[in-house]
Amino acid sequence: MSRNPYESPEAARTYDEENAGRQDFDFYLELARELSPDGPGLSVLDIGAGTGALGVELAAAGHGVTGVDPALAMLDIARHRPGGEQVTWIHGYADAAPEGAADLAIMTGHVAQYFLTDDSWRELLAHVHRALRPGGRLAFESRNPGARAWERWIPEFTRGTYPHPAGGTFTSWIEMLDVQGDPAAGIIETHRGVTERAGTKSYSAPETLAFRPLATLETSLEQAGFDLERRFGDWSRGAVTAQSPEHILVSRRL
Structure with a gap:
């Protein structure tokens, strides 16, 4: 796995300023709304939760949120931000998540790209599969090479x-x-x-x-026990093209 530069307290302190106005937040908030048509109440696992900005918004919308991150400096900000007490924060990786408890697992901030080898990527997907209930969804983005x-x-x-x-x-x-x-x-x-x-x-x-090609991502999801339901090429839900900036994938756990 890639070294995390946000283990530095100074880098963690300035992260939100450098990454303000992220379009991915609106996408994942809307996805959570779509997956809970009868009202909020999903159990959401935020893998690589960072400073907790999205996790707190999901909790404020009525979802139960568990945020996992390996960087203590980032989690310290998450725990102390307004609304941070509504989220369960775990210091660690996806293997630390409760088994079979989540309806939706998300990986934002291009967390998927930090897993550099095929083995580490497969191991991550196996942990996410274990953490999701049958029929639960995994949603993440990876930049299109x-x-x-x-x-x-x-x-x-x-x-x-x-x-x-x-x-x-x-x-x-x-x-x-x-x-x-x-x-x-x-x-x-x-x-x-x-x-x-x-x-x-x-x-x-x-x-x-x-930077993994789309076909590689799709094959790895299938092999890990997921059914790919939707794919998008940008945060406005545009189609995937050869030049689209993102591969945004929503899959269902079989």
Whole structure:
């Protein structure tokens, strides 16, 4: 699995500022509404819950939420954010989730791309399958390698200035370190974040992501005991194309 740069308390503190206004939140909130037509009340497992922003929104909508994350610095923010007491937070990975308890498992923030090897990806899907009730859904997104997003992960396109939680501002950007493979078979990409505040520059731990082709994702879900129900190419639920930015998949546990 890729090293998690958000184990750093400073990176965790600034995560929400750098990732404000995420379209994926609306998608997953709407999906939860669709899956509970008689009113809220799903049992939702949020894998890679991060700072808990989405988990708290799902809980506020009336769902029972369990958030799992391996980074204590992120979970500390989740536990102390307004509404955080409505969510059950677990420090760990998907294997720490209760068995057969969830109606819906979600992996947001491109968590699926942190599992770099086929074995680690299969192991994750097996843990999610165990955590879901029969008929429960798994929903996640993974960037489409055909869209070649990593080519835009350079300072020219990623530099931004944001308010810092402690006051003042900070500027951050991404530096590309390595790209291996090809879009047709899959890409392994490594980058790092750079932050500048008050004249001091700091670097995050290198972050490595796997870009899996759609066919690979679909086959792995089938082999893990899931039936793929829906696929989308963007957060507005557009069709999957060769250049669509995302592979957003909703599957049912058999």
